[in-house]
Structure formats: C-alpha cells, structure tokens
Amino acid sequence: MTASPTINGPAAGASPAERRLLRTAAPQSGFAPWKDPSKQPIIRFENVTKRFGDFVAVDNITLDIYEREFFALLGPSGCGKTTLLRMLAGFEKPTEGRVIVEGKDITDLAPYERSNINMMFQSYALFPHMTVERNVGFGLRQEGMPEDQIKARVNEAMSLVELGKFAHRKPHQLSGGQQQRVALARAIAKKPKLMLLDEPLGALDKKLRNQAQFELMRIQEQTGTTFVIVTHDQEEAMTVASRIAVMNQGRLEQVSTPGEIYESPQSRYVAQFIGDVNIMEGKVVSLPGDGTVEITPASGDGRIFKAGACEGLFVGQQVWLSVRPEKFRISLDPPQSNVNVVKGRVDDVGYLGSISHYHVHTEAGNRVTALRANSSHNVERAISWDDTVWLEWPAESAVVLKA
Amino acid sequence: MRKWMVIAAPYVWLLLFFLIPFFIVFKISLSESEISIPPYTPVFSLSEGWESISTKLGQLDFEKYAFIFSDELYTSSYWSSLKIAAVATFLTLLIAYPLAYGMARAPKEWQPTLMMFVILPFWTSFLIRVYAWIGILKNEGLLNAFLLHIGAISEPLQIMNTTTAVYIGIVYSYLPFMVLPLYASLEKIDGRLLEAAEDLGSPPWKAFWQVTFPLSIPGIVAGCFLVFIPATGEFVIPDLLGGSETLMIGKTLWSEFFNNRDWPVASAVAVLLLLVLIVPIVAFQWAQQRAREAGR
Amino acid sequence: MNTRFTWFNVTAIVLGFAFLYIPILILVIYSFNESKLVTVWGGFSTKWYAGLLENEQLMDAAWITLQVAFISATIATVLGTMAALVLVRMGRFPGRTLFSGMIFAPLVMPEVITGLSLLLLFVAINFDRGFWTIVLAHATFTMCFAAVVVQARLTDFDSRVEEAAMDLGASPVGTFFQVTLPIIAPSVISAWLLAFTLSLDDLVIASFTTGPSATTLPMKIYSQVRLGVTPEINAISTIMIAFVTVGVLIASYMTKLQSSRMERDRRAADAAAN
Structure with missing residues (x-):
C-alpha cells in the first residue's frame, strides 16, 4: 500500500x-x-x-x-x-x-x-x-x-x-x-x-x-x-x-x-488529485458475481481484499484499490474479520485538533495514512508511536481502479 | 490586416533608411573616385539593365580595399582604434565598478537620486562634455594652472592633443554606459548571499570575489560592449582632444570624406570598420539574448 | 544587498560624481567670467549671454536644431512605439530576426557609418540635402532608442489587461488607444524626450546629411570649438545644460511623487481592508 x-x-x-x-x-x-x-x-x-x-x-x-x-x-x-x-x-x-x-x-x-x-x-x-x-x-x-x-x-x-x-x-x-x-x-x-x-x-x-x-x-x-x-x-x-x-x-x-x-x-x-488517498496495487482473483470483486495485493501474502466491482474486470487483471484515509477504522486490537484488514506499526501521529493523522508502516512494508476523529467519546487508549495497529475498511468504501 | 500595417511601417522605414544605405556604401566603395559632384563614377546603375550589370559585376575590382590595406595610415588607424577603445573600456570599468558598487549598496531611498545623477550627464550634449575638457587639459588650462600653483610640476604637462586626452575623453563620456548595466546587475544581488558566504566563513573581501564579482559579470560584459563598440568608431573625442599622432578610424573616415572628398575610399573604410565591429556587435546581441532568457 | 553608507561607498560615490560633474561645473562657472581668457577669473559677468542673443547665426542654428529635434523625435516616437509593439506583441513573423537586428544595431553603430550611409542614400536617390534629410536621418537612428524605451515598458506590463479590453468588446485598435497607450504613456513620453535630446546633441550624422542650407547648433559649436575655447561657447553650453538639467529634475521629481503616492494609496487600501 x-x-x-x-x-x-x-x-x-x-x-x-x-x-x-x-x-x-x-x-x-x-x-x-x-x-x-x-x-x-x-x-x-x-x-x-x-x-x-x-x-x-x-x-x-x-x-x-x-x-x-x-x-x-x-x-x-x-x-x-x-x-x-x-x-x-x-x-x-x-x-x-x-x-x-x-x-x-x-x-x-x-x-x-x-x-x-x-x-x-x-x-x-x-x-x-x-x-x-x-x-x-x-x-x-x-x-x-x-x-x-x-x-x-x-x-x-x-x-x-x-x-x-x-x-x-x-x-x-x-x-x-x-x-x-x-x-x-x-x-x-x-x-x-x-x-x-x-x-x-x-x-x-x-x-x-x-x-x-x-x-x-x-x-x-x-x-x-x-x-x-x-x-x-x-x-x-x-x-x-x-x-x-x-x-x-x-x-x-x-x-x-x-x-x-x-x-x-x-x-x-483523479483519486490522487482530489483529497488524500491510499492506493495499493493488486490482481483480480475472483468475480463472485454479486457485484463485488476479490483482489490479492501485489505484496502477495495471501490476504484478500473485497471491493465493489466496476465494469470490464476480468480475473488476473492488474488493478489498484483506492481507500480514503477517513474510511479506515484504526484499532489496537485485531478485528474479527480477516478480509480488508492490514496490520502495521504507527510511525507518526499528526494531531490536528478535531482529527488525528496516523502514518502506519504496514507489514507488507508500505506506508499508509489513516484518519480518526478525536471525539470525547473515545474510550479506547490513545494510539501512539510504535503501537501495533490494525486497519480495517468496509468493502463498499474501497474503489477499484483500472488505470 | 492592420497587424501587417503595424509591422510594415517601421520595417519598411528601417529597410529604406538603415539597411539599403549599407548596400549603397558597399556599392560606392567599389566605384572610381572622381573630382566632380558627386565625386564618384557609379560602377553600375540599375537603369542599365541586368545584362550590363552582370557583365560589370565580373569586372568589379576591390582596388579601394587593396589601397587601404597597402597604406599604413589606414591599417594603423584600425589597429590603434581597437587598441584605444579596448584600453579606454578597461579604464572605464575600473572607474565605474566602485561607483556602481557604492550606488548599489547605498541606502535604498538614495538610489533613485544617485541613478538620476549618473544619467543626467548622458542627457547633456556629448559635444559640450568633450569641450569642457579642453579648458581643463590644455597647456594653459586649469589642470596645469593648478599643478603649477601647488608646485607639483614646474613645466605645463602636454596632455591636450595626446592619446591620454583621448582616453580621458572616452572614459568621461562613456562612464554612464558602464555604470548603468553594472549597477543593474549589482543591485539585483540578494544581500543574503553575502551573509550566507560570510556565515560559511568567507571574509568580506573574499566574499566579494567569490559571490558579488561573478554575479556582476553580465553587467560587466554589457557595459564593456556598450563602451567598446561606439568608442572604436568615435570621431568627436579624437578630433577635439587627440593630436595628429592619435589615429582613429572615425577621424580618418571623416577627413577622407570631408577633406579629401574621396567618397569611394571613405565608403571602403566604413565597410571595413563595420566588418571589424560586426563581431562585437553580434556577440553583444547574443550575450543580451542569453541574459534575457536566463532572466525568465 | 545590505544597503547603508560605508566609508567605501561614500568615497566611491563622491569621487565618481566629482569626476562626472567637476568639468561641467567649471564650464558653467567660466561662462560667467568677465575675462576672455579661460584660466583667468576676471570677475562675474553675464555679457557673454547678452552677446549670444545678438549672434544671429547662432540663434538661427538653435532654431533649426529645435525644429529638427521636434519633428524627428515625433516621427521616431510613432515608429519606435510601433516597432516596440511588433517586437513584444506580434509574436513570430517572417523576417523577425532581421527586424530586431535593425532595431538594435543602430544603438551601437558608430555615427560616422550611419551618417555616411544615409548621405550616400540621399545622393543616390537625388534627394535635396538640408533640413529634411537631417530630420529623416535623426528619425531613423533615434527611433531605435525610442523602440527600446517603449519595449522595456511593454514587456513588463501584463498583456492580460489588453486581453480584458478585447474580451469586453474593444477592437485591437480600440484596445491600443483606450488601454495600451494610456498605460505606456510615460514611456512614450520618455522615448520622445530621449529622441529629442539625441537629435539636439547630434553632430556627426547631421554633418554628413545636411546641405549648405541647414546648419545645426552642434555643427556651429563644433566649428567654433575647433578654433579654441571661448566664453561664448561656455555660455551657450550652460544654457543647454540648464535646460536639460531642469527637465530631468522635474521629470524625476514627478515620477518620485507619483510612485510614492501610489505606494501610500496601496498601503491605505490594504490597511482599510484588514
């Protein structure tokens, strides 16, 4: 990523x-x-x-x-x-x-x-x-x-x-x-x-x-x-x-x-020009036919990402998955699901008042950015430098790009 | 097309009054001298038709040019013009640089006034400014009177009618041409560059040679061309301040034309002067072009 | 640059200006000399100025010179402004290189060459030499200076202002007279003044291109200077110097006044907005 x-x-x-x-x-x-x-x-x-x-x-x-x-x-x-x-x-x-x-x-x-x-x-x-x-x-x-x-x-x-x-x-x-x-x-x-x-x-x-x-x-x-x-x-x-x-x-x-x-x-x-975005390269592994697509990342560790399919995809095609930073759910505990999850270590935290930026170094060796609102209801422990975190995102908020 | 009219008016004017005259000069330089009005025999004229022209083209002789090269008066005129112009340009640079440097480092609010005082002499008559030196330099002039008065000399110095007087005249007359481009390039230098150089351990005099001087080279180049080119063809200064031993080509051309009334030789002298100057003129334009492009 | 007066700056400026101005000052002072001898101060007198007015030849020459300068500067300014427009706004066209060469070459061309070549042209086309040949010659060499002055101004003014006028429905000619010309007017005026002074000063080109009927002031002064220094020449020189000095001082004062007023307005506008 x-x-x-x-x-x-x-x-x-x-x-x-x-x-x-x-x-x-x-x-x-x-x-x-x-x-x-x-x-x-x-x-x-x-x-x-x-x-x-x-x-x-x-x-x-x-x-x-x-x-x-x-x-x-x-x-x-x-x-x-x-x-x-x-x-x-x-x-x-x-x-x-x-x-x-x-x-x-x-x-x-x-x-x-x-x-x-x-x-x-x-x-x-x-x-x-x-x-x-x-x-x-x-x-x-x-x-x-x-x-x-x-x-x-x-x-x-x-x-x-x-x-x-x-x-x-x-x-x-x-x-x-x-x-x-x-x-x-x-x-x-x-x-x-x-x-x-x-x-x-x-x-x-x-x-x-x-x-x-x-x-x-x-x-x-x-x-x-x-x-x-x-x-x-x-x-x-x-x-x-x-x-x-x-x-x-x-x-x-x-x-x-x-x-x-x-x-x-x-x-x-376009994705990069408008707003912040995380882009990762991958290959289409299957098209279940329910309007979704399954992608395996180029870093190839067997994980599967799911996203909404767009027209003209075929198995084996090289695609890119784009996920906006605010679509990530960042947590200190491993999530239940194994789909659309990456694990990483926090490199850097940028506190901007209402929100914070997290730069995460993933296991696959890439850097991604995630955002989290700093609401007072946040009961979880604050995420800090060198924490191990999991990033999870819903399939519908990732976009498959063919170019 | 109005656009073409705007282009055509100055274009045609310059073709007619600037470019074509050069061809006429060249043509007459190939003509025979004669004692009449006008004092030359046209080698060919357009009214004779093309055939006659082409036969005469074959017979063209460069007799006037051969004459110029064989006569030491002309060759040494060219040579000494270039030498005097080069030395005078260097002297002008030596005097102009500290002045331009001082101006560029004077308080900002003073600079426009200082600029105006450099330009002011440029607006006053060239002839008058050269004339002003006659009263100073001649044997019974003010400089000698002053030096005799303080006892520095016992005999009046012979400066007037020497090449020294010509140097003084050129340096004096062309000083603004050197100061202005120098000032323009020195004034542009960001003061923080010098501070950076000093911060990095370069003492001021070294910082000058390492930073200020290299950055002012475009100004030096422009100023030297602006002085050297017109000085080479100068007439008024050698005529009024120089003596018989000061040979300059502008003066030679003038006397060939007005005193000897030999138009073909005068034309040939002009053609050769132009050829001598074409190298610095083209180099100057090229340098200016480069400076403009670098400025963008 | 760190701008301040240091001993070096002051010395350089004082010596430089002394060199530039002392000869002129001496010339002016001796124009008021009672004695005819240039080195001897014989007391204050304005008799040489009075003598000038009676010197009809000199007055005639001055009048001709002013006429020539006025007409040639006007032609030069019109053509020079057009040439500047061509160089800055017309883009590429066949023969552009030759054109810009013909604009810049006369700036450094030795006057003896320009003078001789124009004379030979007038002889070749059998043009009667005199007043009008000087005008044509001066218009030609001063238009190049005028073009350079106007060109400098055109280059640093935003061509979008002209585009805005055309966008609002002004034709190219309308745009020039309503927008471009008023904006570049100060440079057009300086171009005219420069052409005018260059024409007033010129000795060499006028000497070549004139005929027996027209003698200009520099030609007159030159022929007298060759005979020696006289207080009378000092007097006429002083008048010319005074004339130019006053003009330049007024012009630079006006420019300064205007730019400081602009600066003040701009600061006031920004302060009011915040």
Missing part, C-alpha cells in the same frame, strides 16, 4: 465532500442537465486539439457544458485547462476541432466579436488608469450604450458585488479582495450568457478565498449565468462546481459531479 497525499491535502480530508453534501441538499439538488438527453449544451467542444509547436496543450477534447452550470476545469499547471478556457474567450484558436456556443460555431471569432462571453482574468487585469466605475463600464461603452444606461448597469453590477462606495477609486487604491470584485463586476456588467473565470481567487489569502467562493456561487445563482472556472485548487472546485472536469496532460481524466469524483474516481490520477 502506498499513501499518496496530494499537494492540496485538506486538513480535514472529508471536508470538501461534506461541504458538497450541504450544497447538494440545497435547492439545486435536482439540477443535472447533463443527464437529460433532450437538453442542448450551451458549450460544445468537438474534438478540439491545440498545439504550440511540438507541445500538445489540448489533446482531442470533446466536452459538453450546459446552461446554468458552474463548471470547473481542474488540474495542475500545464494540463491545458487555461488553454481550453482561452479558446472559449477567443484568445487561442484550436489547431483542430470546433468550439460551438449556443449552437453557433465560434471557432474563428475574435474575442471582441464574442459579445455573449466575458472573462474574469487571473490577477484581475484591471485597467490601472481608469476608476472602478470606468473599468466596470468599459464593456458597455464599447457597445455604444447611452451614458445613462451605462450608469444604471454599472451601479447594478457594483451593488451585486457590494462595491458601490469605491466607484471613484483607481485599482491601486483597492485591496486585493476589492480588486477581485471589480474584476467580477466588470465581466458581469455586460450580462454575458457565459462567464469565464481564470483562477479568479488565486491571489487571495485562504480566509478571503472561502468567502469569495460562496459569493461567486451566490452571484452565479442570482444571475443564472453559466460559469466556467479554471482552478488548480481542488477544494475550490469541489466547493463551487456543479461538475468538475479533471484534466491531465491535455486530456480529460474524468468529468463528473464533485461527489462522484471524490467517491468514485475512475483513475489513480
């Missing part, structure tokens, strides 16, 4: 999923146009490829995004997510393939000809020589809208982001959080059908970023605009998005709701 903490490993591994549950319980819970075959997508990428010289930034991507979605493109830097977004805005032209928005092929339109698409830029790109008011009204002025209407629309946009009293300041007179809101108001003032956000909160500190995420969600719901956000922060994507596309080296690894991505990742890459 190997523990694979991700770069953005959250302090509480379960928190994005928990937050997600709170959100899906909200009024939007029935919102799933991607499951409705009668719905037309608002954005359609058709076999889009973008090359920069020899480098393939976007590799043959086909993707549908639906109206009113808050769609996140998630991946490490250089995975092609920003290129995909810039093709929507018109700053890059696909080398191959088409980009269709509202049924219209916009592949060859210049950015300024795409009046229903606006973008909020990374590090905001505010016009430094214009006041907040002029910044927000810039797009409307390009359309030649009469000044009184511009004023009304600017006020509307600025009150939406709660920025009214800063109208006459220049960007350098604003704090980072205020600048971020000006950027948002400027893009929203044109009332686009489609709003693109390129790492919109990347420059904010963590506390402000959490506030701003909920504000983005509020504004998205209030205006009914379709949002496409690019981010490398998996927690941010989990928080705001209706669906997430996880990208890797120009390809889509998985496109699903945050809950599905977290609970049933389709590849090791």
Whole structure:
C-alpha cells in the first residue's frame, strides 16, 4: 500500500465532500442537465486539439457544458485547462476541432466579436488608469450604450458585488479582495450568457478565498449565468462546481459531479488529485458475481481484499484499490474479520485538533495514512508511536481502479 | 490586416533608411573616385539593365580595399582604434565598478537620486562634455594652472592633443554606459548571499570575489560592449582632444570624406570598420539574448 | 544587498560624481567670467549671454536644431512605439530576426557609418540635402532608442489587461488607444524626450546629411570649438545644460511623487481592508 497525499491535502480530508453534501441538499439538488438527453449544451467542444509547436496543450477534447452550470476545469499547471478556457474567450484558436456556443460555431471569432462571453482574468487585469466605475463600464461603452444606461448597469453590477462606495477609486487604491470584485463586476456588467473565470481567487489569502467562493456561487445563482472556472485548487472546485472536469496532460481524466469524483474516481490520477488517498496495487482473483470483486495485493501474502466491482474486470487483471484515509477504522486490537484488514506499526501521529493523522508502516512494508476523529467519546487508549495497529475498511468504501 | 500595417511601417522605414544605405556604401566603395559632384563614377546603375550589370559585376575590382590595406595610415588607424577603445573600456570599468558598487549598496531611498545623477550627464550634449575638457587639459588650462600653483610640476604637462586626452575623453563620456548595466546587475544581488558566504566563513573581501564579482559579470560584459563598440568608431573625442599622432578610424573616415572628398575610399573604410565591429556587435546581441532568457 | 553608507561607498560615490560633474561645473562657472581668457577669473559677468542673443547665426542654428529635434523625435516616437509593439506583441513573423537586428544595431553603430550611409542614400536617390534629410536621418537612428524605451515598458506590463479590453468588446485598435497607450504613456513620453535630446546633441550624422542650407547648433559649436575655447561657447553650453538639467529634475521629481503616492494609496487600501 502506498499513501499518496496530494499537494492540496485538506486538513480535514472529508471536508470538501461534506461541504458538497450541504450544497447538494440545497435547492439545486435536482439540477443535472447533463443527464437529460433532450437538453442542448450551451458549450460544445468537438474534438478540439491545440498545439504550440511540438507541445500538445489540448489533446482531442470533446466536452459538453450546459446552461446554468458552474463548471470547473481542474488540474495542475500545464494540463491545458487555461488553454481550453482561452479558446472559449477567443484568445487561442484550436489547431483542430470546433468550439460551438449556443449552437453557433465560434471557432474563428475574435474575442471582441464574442459579445455573449466575458472573462474574469487571473490577477484581475484591471485597467490601472481608469476608476472602478470606468473599468466596470468599459464593456458597455464599447457597445455604444447611452451614458445613462451605462450608469444604471454599472451601479447594478457594483451593488451585486457590494462595491458601490469605491466607484471613484483607481485599482491601486483597492485591496486585493476589492480588486477581485471589480474584476467580477466588470465581466458581469455586460450580462454575458457565459462567464469565464481564470483562477479568479488565486491571489487571495485562504480566509478571503472561502468567502469569495460562496459569493461567486451566490452571484452565479442570482444571475443564472453559466460559469466556467479554471482552478488548480481542488477544494475550490469541489466547493463551487456543479461538475468538475479533471484534466491531465491535455486530456480529460474524468468529468463528473464533485461527489462522484471524490467517491468514485475512475483513475489513480483523479483519486490522487482530489483529497488524500491510499492506493495499493493488486490482481483480480475472483468475480463472485454479486457485484463485488476479490483482489490479492501485489505484496502477495495471501490476504484478500473485497471491493465493489466496476465494469470490464476480468480475473488476473492488474488493478489498484483506492481507500480514503477517513474510511479506515484504526484499532489496537485485531478485528474479527480477516478480509480488508492490514496490520502495521504507527510511525507518526499528526494531531490536528478535531482529527488525528496516523502514518502506519504496514507489514507488507508500505506506508499508509489513516484518519480518526478525536471525539470525547473515545474510550479506547490513545494510539501512539510504535503501537501495533490494525486497519480495517468496509468493502463498499474501497474503489477499484483500472488505470 | 492592420497587424501587417503595424509591422510594415517601421520595417519598411528601417529597410529604406538603415539597411539599403549599407548596400549603397558597399556599392560606392567599389566605384572610381572622381573630382566632380558627386565625386564618384557609379560602377553600375540599375537603369542599365541586368545584362550590363552582370557583365560589370565580373569586372568589379576591390582596388579601394587593396589601397587601404597597402597604406599604413589606414591599417594603423584600425589597429590603434581597437587598441584605444579596448584600453579606454578597461579604464572605464575600473572607474565605474566602485561607483556602481557604492550606488548599489547605498541606502535604498538614495538610489533613485544617485541613478538620476549618473544619467543626467548622458542627457547633456556629448559635444559640450568633450569641450569642457579642453579648458581643463590644455597647456594653459586649469589642470596645469593648478599643478603649477601647488608646485607639483614646474613645466605645463602636454596632455591636450595626446592619446591620454583621448582616453580621458572616452572614459568621461562613456562612464554612464558602464555604470548603468553594472549597477543593474549589482543591485539585483540578494544581500543574503553575502551573509550566507560570510556565515560559511568567507571574509568580506573574499566574499566579494567569490559571490558579488561573478554575479556582476553580465553587467560587466554589457557595459564593456556598450563602451567598446561606439568608442572604436568615435570621431568627436579624437578630433577635439587627440593630436595628429592619435589615429582613429572615425577621424580618418571623416577627413577622407570631408577633406579629401574621396567618397569611394571613405565608403571602403566604413565597410571595413563595420566588418571589424560586426563581431562585437553580434556577440553583444547574443550575450543580451542569453541574459534575457536566463532572466525568465 | 545590505544597503547603508560605508566609508567605501561614500568615497566611491563622491569621487565618481566629482569626476562626472567637476568639468561641467567649471564650464558653467567660466561662462560667467568677465575675462576672455579661460584660466583667468576676471570677475562675474553675464555679457557673454547678452552677446549670444545678438549672434544671429547662432540663434538661427538653435532654431533649426529645435525644429529638427521636434519633428524627428515625433516621427521616431510613432515608429519606435510601433516597432516596440511588433517586437513584444506580434509574436513570430517572417523576417523577425532581421527586424530586431535593425532595431538594435543602430544603438551601437558608430555615427560616422550611419551618417555616411544615409548621405550616400540621399545622393543616390537625388534627394535635396538640408533640413529634411537631417530630420529623416535623426528619425531613423533615434527611433531605435525610442523602440527600446517603449519595449522595456511593454514587456513588463501584463498583456492580460489588453486581453480584458478585447474580451469586453474593444477592437485591437480600440484596445491600443483606450488601454495600451494610456498605460505606456510615460514611456512614450520618455522615448520622445530621449529622441529629442539625441537629435539636439547630434553632430556627426547631421554633418554628413545636411546641405549648405541647414546648419545645426552642434555643427556651429563644433566649428567654433575647433578654433579654441571661448566664453561664448561656455555660455551657450550652460544654457543647454540648464535646460536639460531642469527637465530631468522635474521629470524625476514627478515620477518620485507619483510612485510614492501610489505606494501610500496601496498601503491605505490594504490597511482599510484588514
């Protein structure tokens, strides 16, 4: 078994999923146009490829995004997510393939000809020589809208982001959080059908970023605009998005709701990118036919792991089992069952207040991470360094990965 | 396509007023000298048609070049230009380095002011700055008057109209060109590097040679090119401060053109000067390119 | 760097600046000398300045020089700004290497070569030499300096700001005039000032490209300098130095004022947000 903490490993591994549950319980819970075959997508990428010289930034991507979605493109830097977004805005032209928005092929339109698409830029790109008011009204002025209407629309946009009293300041007179809101108001003032956000909160500190995420969600719901956000922060994507596309080296690894991505990742890459995860290699030994699969670990000590089967498995196939740290039950006493159990020694304990991390060195010679809530009801003796422990997990919380 | 218009305007301008003139210089360097206006016989002109040009191409002679190489005046002009420029560049570096170093280590709030005072002379007329030295260096000038007054010398020193005066003029005029790149590279050096070196047991003077100096080499290289290249072709300084024994190619070209009115020879001198300078110019561009890429 | 004044720093700076400024100071002081002899102080006088105004040839030359500098600097700034845009924003295009070579080569090209080559061009195309040939020559060599100044500014400003304008519906031309130009304006102004001063100063290129009809101030000063040092040249030099010094001091004071105001605003905004 190997523990694979991700770069953005959250302090509480379960928190994005928990937050997600709170959100899906909200009024939007029935919102799933991607499951409705009668719905037309608002954005359609058709076999889009973008090359920069020899480098393939976007590799043959086909993707549908639906109206009113808050769609996140998630991946490490250089995975092609920003290129995909810039093709929507018109700053890059696909080398191959088409980009269709509202049924219209916009592949060859210049950015300024795409009046229903606006973008909020990374590090905001505010016009430094214009006041907040002029910044927000810039797009409307390009359309030649009469000044009184511009004023009304600017006020509307600025009150939406709660920025009214800063109208006459220049960007350098604003704090980072205020600048971020000006950027948002400027893009929203044109009332686009489609709003693109390129790492919109990347420059904010963590506390402000959490506030701003909920504000983005509020504004998205209030205006009914379709949002496409690019981010490398998996927690941010989990928080705001209706669906997430996880990208890797120009390809889509998985496109699903945050809950599905977290609970049933389709590849090791996705499992490792979203939250902390322990991944172990194994071979399929039997498929009993009751919707489960039995796997023997590569370390080959005759133990059997059981998990829910996925499609297309065959006996003898190499697979990977992924178990989230919080799915382990860690105990000082050997459990009754012999299935889905590993024995090990505690190497390291990380106390994080409400929860603790345990790094366990298993008998098979690997390191895994387990989590346990530090509730006051815990009558067991505290687990400490060099304790021998058993880790056990329910078959349904392990995910079999074919790639 | 507006994009192409934006490219075309400066491009065509430079082709017309920068690149084509060089070909004309080359062409005239192959022409015959004549006492008329203009004082040369075109070897060929485009109006004669291609056939005539190609036959004449076969007859082209490099007579002017042969003349330049056979006449010691020209060969020693080239040689002494390079020598004077190289020595002057080195002297400029010696004076500029402590100044740039002192500026880079002066308190932060003082640095913009110091910078401005280095740039200020650059904005004032070159000619005037060279002229200012005549009053100081000549035999009855202020320097000699001062030295005689304090009794350091009993006879006025002959500095004016010597190569020494040319060195002083070049160092003085080109000092800002050396100080600015040096300052830019010294100012970028993270002070913690020196602290780290000292922490690891290197005394300050050693830390300078082990850390500061190697890191300032890009500035030294840029500054030396910026002084050496224009100094090689300098005219005003050797003309006003130098004497008859100071041969510099810029001056030779000028007198060939204005005094002897021999345009073909002047052109051939220019072509050869360009050939001499093309190596440092290309090397300089290459070094700048590398510095830019490393900076990214 | 650990920045403070040490004895070494102070000595280096004082000696360096003494070397840079003492010759200029002496020149200025002797422009007020009553005596015609440069080494002898004959008392304070402004008579050489009064004499300048009566020297019609000198005044004519000064007027021509200012006109040439004004027109050529304006052409150079427009072309140089375009060239900077091409270098920074246009990406790759056929002939880009030649283009950047032609921008950078004139910066280090000996003036005698530039002057001679332009003169031979004007002769070859039978262009009447005089005022306008100096303007063309100056515009050509100063546009490269202008391009470098504007290029430095364009390189460090975020091109996303321009993309934002286009995203909001501004055409490329609209973007340039509404966003790019206002932002790079300070560098465009410095480019113009640099081109203007370079043109004012130039002796060699003007001498090659002029005809009998146009004599510039540096040419006039040069021909007098060759005859020897006179207080009158000191006087005109002093005027030119004063002119430039005042300009540079004002410009740097304005920049300092503006950047400290920006800094203060930014700090106030951050303090208010916390």
